[in-house]
Amino acid sequence: MHCHLDLYPDPRDQVANIARQKSYVLSVTTTPRAWRGTTELAAGHPRIKTALGLHPQLAKDRKSELSLFDKLLPEARYVGEVGLDGGPECRTFWHDQAEVFDHILASCVKAGGRILTLHSRAAAKDVLDALEKHPGYGVAVLHWFSGTQRELARASEMGCWFSVGSAMLRSQKGRTLAARMPSHRVLTETDGPFGMVAGKPLQPGECADAIKVLADLWDTDEAAARDKVASSFRELVSL
Template sequence: MIDFHAHLDLYPDPLSVVREISARGMYVLSVTTTPSAWKGTSALVQGGSRIRTALGLHPQLAHLRFGELDLFDEYLPQAMYVGEIGLDGGPEYKQHWQAQLAVFDHILGACKAAGGRILSIHSRRATSAVLDRLEAFRGAGTPILHWFSGSPRELERAVALGCWFSVGPAMLAAEKARGLARAMPKERVLTETDGPFAQLDGESAKPWDAARATAGLADLWNMPQPDVDKLLHANLRGLVTGCRESVQNLAQDSR
């Protein structure tokens, strides 16, 4: 089971969630919303677990945490995963659009210089702008568009740019999102929950609720659920292997 976008540090009892993840043998990407949260969130992870911590600066906090970009740069060499990053075009954040752009551009530029990273990206009401920035910073890494909510045409553009997608059970509750998930390339899809922010049956989603996304994809793709689970794990292996190889190649080229 895979949850490729969860905020483990924001659960009321993160350690109990981490213990349950480890007991279930899950693969989890624990995203952060500020660089200053990265070390503490990384410390939640026990040795030998399948949890990885992403270094992020959430677009909704860009105007408040702009000063943490130096900290982002300091930690980036230690982080293979970057997220949650991106842009948010919601009306309550539009006034901070320039700060969002400056932060996103800085992060993409830093990731490109570092040889590329696996990127978990927020694009609410800002899909075209996010794709524009990814096009401008080709080589920043492999973008995974978390909870994609763009148009079918934007989906086609994202696929052409090499984007991946992480899909959660809360996302699949909407018919539009189900149509988008049906059209996504199966070999570029992973499951997520966006817990504890996403709600399922009136409660915060837990990482193991990613199984509900696997079941939803099986229905949409008309595939047996065990086959979907195997496909998702193959996708994850390919994603991680590809990122490691690109970083190693850059290191060799720079010698």
């Protein structure tokens, strides 16, 4: 549900690998300007979808691209990576982040709703507050959620979905949060090439280890866990 296909050293090689593996991949972008080229990477590969994004860490420098975001939005079914980042290095331009995220959510409402993959590092409460202010935005998928258990409960009650990867699930906190997520709204991701295991970037469809952990958390076998995630994925894309 979430990788940065255009930021791998050889994106076209990654596309060929995805095609061979018959994986389904949501490729996110960090700026509206990157969307067209990243979409063209996946041309002829219907299992690869491209999300239109403006990453919160780039909000200050790229908010001038919001007009381009609005222009491209009718062509995009998925939106991401978008959201808020409360890390210390990003707090200095919090106002820009909030302005960009508010605009994106309002645009999604006007467009009839979208499936969004959301960044919420150290900002889960603020992301959820923003979602509540924009009913009709669509469906929220919280990527690599790292908030508190109370924030997780709130997000679950709001109907949010979650995407988890093996990098997230290596930590005890990540596994504890994943165990408390509504299992019928949990999907797999990699966040590659930023998501890494043993110092190596995860490949776009490299989710086998995540499935193993989810199977353990759900007290089932790997085949059943894969089927559950696949069923949830089909439900999401039907919304």
